[in-house]
Every structure is written in structure tokens, then in C-alpha cells.
Amino acid sequence: KAGVTQTPRYLIKTRGQQVTLSCSPISGHRSVSWYQQTPGQGLQFLFEYFSETQRNKGNFPGRFSGRQFSNSRSEMNVSTLELGDSALYLCASSSLGELPANYGYTFGSGTRLTVV
């Protein structure tokens, strides 16, 4: 089956601009999470969507937002880009429902965003 697809793979933006990243989860997966990863850093949780509802949110400023569509595809938006937003943005999908089971998140290859 197809994996998690993130587009675009690479992006260069200028400070002050905004950007929208897209994530298509594995078919049947209703949970989509977004993470930011900077060099040498772990995964910083942005938010998680489940059935079009934001279920959890990390400690990021309001410039970072997201949404999920009825087909489970998700987008995240970053407005008023700053140099510090340069990072790898990863999307992960899971079939997790109401209770955790022997699950695993499947990650996409990420979008590498460079802000200049």
C-alpha cells in the first residue's frame, strides 16, 4: 500500500512569507500528526488531527496552524515565516482509534523548508 506522501519535498521561502505543506496519510488512517525537526534535535510535536478535529497541540506559536480534510489529507500552514522556522517538517499517520494498540506511526519523507 502507498505510504505517507508529503509535498513538496523541498521549499525555499523568504522571511515574512507564508507556506502551506501537504500530507496524504496511508489509506484508512485517520490520525495525522505534524512534527518539526531541526538539525541535531529531536521531534518537536506541532499538532495532531483525528477525523478532521485537532486533538492535540504542541507549544508552537499561533503562526503554525493546520487542518484535516474529510479524506484525512492534512495541511499545515506557517505564516510570517522566520529564519528559525527552517527545518524538516514531518507528517505521520496512524490507524490509532480510541485506544492505543500495538501501533506505529508511519512517517512521510518530510518537507525540508529553508527560510532565507
Added chain:
Amino acid sequence: GQSLEQPSEVTAVEGAIVQINCTYQTSGFYGLSWYQQHDGGAPTFLSYNALDGLEETGRFSSFLSRSDSYGYLLLQELQMKDSASYFCAVYTTGYQLIWGAGTKLIIKP
């Protein structure tokens, strides 16, 4: 607050065995996961422990002690391709996944 502690870096020799520890402090606990990430790649799921004990998957094993809030990933017969960063993550109440900062595994020939 909620936190996971794991060593930042571990060095081992090809063919040897290495253990990467993870201790956690979280509000609620459903299970402990491990992920592998090669430089420039995406994290890939390795294992999940919900109950105490050892889970074995080929050369990799993962252990959990809920009473000690502790787990580890054991890699046997190390190969150069195992050089990567390894993350532990705890699934807590509220459908939250809390991540450790990652352990960089360096393997020497």
C-alpha cells in the same frame, strides 16, 4: 512536566551488542515505542511495548519495566547500517506521543 531521558550518543563496535536506555516521566502511560532515523531520512517504527517484558524482532529487542518507568532497545550483531539516531516515545493519556531527544548510535568497524 512530562519528559523522556535517553543518552545523546552511544558508540559501539560492529558485531557487538548495544543497549539504549530510556527513562520516562509522564502523566499516564499506554506504551513505549522505539523509532530509527537515518541521517536525512524519516523515522521508522521499530517496536512497541505496552506490557512489562522483552519483545524480540530479529536483531532488535525492546524491554519495558512499567514499575521503574524504564525501557531499553537492544541491538545485537551490530552492522554499519545500524548507524542512526534512535528515539523512544511514550504514548500517554490524551492521545499524546511524547518523544525523547534521540540517541545517536555510532558504530565503528
